Amino acid sequence: MKVQFSDVSMRFGAMEVLQHVTLGAEEGEFLCILGPSGCGKSTLLNIAGGFLAPSSGSVTIDGEPVTAPDRRRIFVFQERGVFPWLTVEGNIGFGLFDMSAGDRQARVSQYIDLVGLRGFEKSYPRELSGGMKQRVEVARALAVNPDVLFLDEPFGALDSITRLQMRSELLRIWRAERKTVLFVTHDIEESVQLADRVVVMSARPGKIRRVVDIDIPHPRDLSSRRYIELRDLIFGEIGLAHQV
Amino acid sequence: MKTHPRDTEHAEKALSAPSVPLWFQRFMLPLTTAAIILILWSIAVRASGTKIFPTPAAVAKAITTLAEKSLLWHYIADSLTRVFAGYTAAIAVGIPLGFLLGWYAPLARSINPLIQMLRPISPLAWMPLAVIWFGVSNAAPTFLIFLASLFPIIVAAMNGVRNVPPMYIQAGRNFGLTTPQLMTRVMIPAVLPRIIVGLRLAFGIAWVVLVAAEMIAVDSGLGYLIIDARNAGKRYDLVVAGMLMIGLIGLLLDTGIRKIEQWISD
Numbered sequence: 318m319k320v321q322f323s324d325v326s327m328r329f330g331a332m333e334v335l336q337h338v339t340l341g342a343e344e345g346e347f348l349c350i351l352g353p354s355g356c357g358k359s360t361l362l363n364i365a366g367g368f369l370a371p372s373s374g375s376v377t378i379d380g381e382p383v384t385a386p387d388r389r390r391i392f393v394f395q396e397r398g399v400f401p402w403l404t405v406e407g408n409i410g411f412g413l414f415d416m417s418a419g420d421r422q423a424r425v426s427q428y429i430d431l432v433g434l435r436g437f438e439k440s441y442p443r444e445l446s447g448g449m450k451q452r453v454e455v456a457r458a459l460a461v462n463p464d465v466l467f468l469d470e471p472f473g474a475l476d477s478i479t480r481l482q483m484r485s486e487l488l489r490i491w492r493a494e495r496k497t498v499l500f501v502t503h504d505i506e507e508s509v510q511l512a513d514r515v516v517v518m519s520a521r522p523g524k525i526r527r528v529v530d531i532d533i534p535h536p537r538d539l540s541s542r543r544y545i546e547l548r549d550l551i552f553g554e555i556g557l558a559h560q561v
Numbered sequence: 562m563k564t565h566p567r568d569t570e571h572a573e574k575a576l577s578a579p580s581v582p583l584w585f586q587r588f589m590l591p592l593t594t595a596a597i598i599l600i601l602w603s604i605a606v607r608a609s610g611t612k613i614f615p616t617p618a619a620v621a622k623a624i625t626t627l628a629e630k631s632l633l634w635h636y637i638a639d640s641l642t643r644v645f646a647g648y649t650a651a652i653a654v655g656i657p658l659g660f661l662l663g664w665y666a667p668l669a670r671s672i673n674p675l676i677q678m679l680r681p682i683s684p685l686a687w688m689p690l691a692v693i694w695f696g697v698s699n700a701a702p703t704f705l706i707f708l709a710s711l712f713p714i715i716v717a718a719m720n721g722v723r724n725v726p727p728m729y730i731q732a733g734r735n736f737g738l739t740t741p742q743l744m745t746r747v748m749i750p751a752v753l754p755r756i757i758v759g760l761r762l763a764f765g766i767a768w769v770v771l772v773a774a775e776m777i778a779v780d781s782g783l784g785y786l787i788i789d790a791r792n793a794g795k796r797y798d799l800v801v802a803g804m805l806m807i808g809l810i811g812l813l814l815d816t817g818i819r820k821i822e823q824w825i826s827d
């Protein structure tokens with residue numbers, strides 16, 4: 318297993334947030350963690366990222382216990398984490414400070430192309446749309462060539478059209494770069510569109526209710542029987558009738 | 562997002578639409594106000610028959626005499642030297658101290674109450690102590706300027722550091738920055754806009770305090786010019802001339818800082 322949570326529990330003071338989470342992600346796997354707001358998804362991701370220590374249990378990556386943040390695994394934020402004082406180029410090259418200027422330039426250029434921001438190299442984040450800022454952040458993470466990406470509701474603040482585009486771009490990038498991805502969302506459709514497996518969590522204290530294999534090849538047909546079946550299965554698992 | 566060119570054209574037209582051109586609004590309107598005030602002032606002095614309060618013409622003459630005697634330039638230079646010495650010392654102490662207080666919560670808990678207690682004391686209240694410590698010298702007003710600008714700078718830096726979005730710090734750590742690298746590459750640029758605002762505020766206070774300090778603790782400078790003109794012969798034309806110079810130089814310096822502020826936030 319690339320990333321392994323072993324019996325992870327977390328409490329903040331008297332509040333239990335996570336209970337006995339045991340979960341593994343394989344190398345190159347796209348794992349979605351799905352659950353209601355406040356169930357501890359961000360907490361779980363922060364533990365894996367080394368930003369929080371669990372109250373009990375442990376997380377290992379490649380068999381090594383996680384104790385601190387590491388540039389081999391990069392966290393992409395729910396809120397906008399791009400640095401407003403740097404240009405697109407500056408942001409994407411942020412983590413490449415130990416490279417020579419020439420190598421850095423080449424790497425930055427490569428990822429500007431990958432996320433489709435050619436022509437905006439010298440722009441500042443305030444001149445970009447929400448989706449473009451999110452691309453900068455993804456490129457900044459990928460540029461340091463991490464082997465794990467943690468994404469915490471990265472598209473949560475985007476409009477539904479941009480969100481859909483960003484999903485297919487993320488899949489394209491994931492296929493090209495083959496990172497292990499842990500993607501937190503509370504959007505059921507999003508999880509079925511993206512994931513190899515969807516980890517469905519309960520309301521707080523967060524426990525794993527079920528892990529659903531999404532056995533649909535990419536590109537996924539959102540009106541196929543299997544897609545609708547799996548989506549409804551998860552709706553049922555979360556305890557929602559699929560009606561408004 | 563780019564707006565349609567025609568939309569922006571419309572917007573600009575709409576903004577500058579009032580038939581008065583922009584240069585007129587920027588320069589002619591304030592000049593007109595100034596002219597009206599000068600005329601009213603003139604009339605008021607003549608009508609009241611006062612022998613004490615000078616006419617604008619008298620003040621203008623006073624300024625030219627002062628400028629010719631080179632005393633004015635000396636006084637301005639002395640005032641500026643004091644204000645810059647005290648102000649830069651306050652920056653040198655205040656910014657690092659503010660950073661430390663913002664970064665280390667326990668330090669803030671132990672020192673912040675003291676700072677908050679010292680802060681409302683007018684820097685002028687330190688005058689007697691400053692005179693005892695430094696005598697009648699440049700050091701006394703410089704020290705008061707230092708105190709006056711120190712607290713707003715500390716507070717701006719401290720609050721700035723505290724309000725840096727945690728995800729910037731988390732991202733910095735994630736990319737493997739050490740604490741010093743985190744300071745230079747994340748914290749300083751993130752806090753800079755707030756610090757500049759604090760610096761401008763501090764400068765405004767410093768300039769006000771300078772003049773008051775120079776009325777007591779020294780025998781040169783714009784503040785001294787005013788007090789001396791009154792004491793040595795009730796020269797109210799010189800008093801008003803000094804006041805105008807203080808206002809004008811203060812305005813120029815504030816404009817300078819504003820320019821730096823715009824340049825940085827760009």
Ligand SMILES: Nc1ncnc2c1ncn2[C@@H]1O[C@H](COP(=O)(O)OP(=O)(O)OP(=O)(O)O)[C@@H](O)[C@H]1O
Pocket residue numbers: 329334352353354355356357358359360361503521
């Ligand atoms: N540092 C903290 N100190 C105290 N409580 C915290 C802390 N971080 C999170 N919590 C609490 O833990 C619970 C889970 O938070 P978390 O952010 O992990 O939820 P989430 O599943 O990501 O929710 P959302 O979908 O709304 O982002 C919440 O009730 C939150 O208030």
Ligand SMILES: [Mg+2]
Pocket residue numbers: 358359360395469
């Ligand atoms: Mg969350």
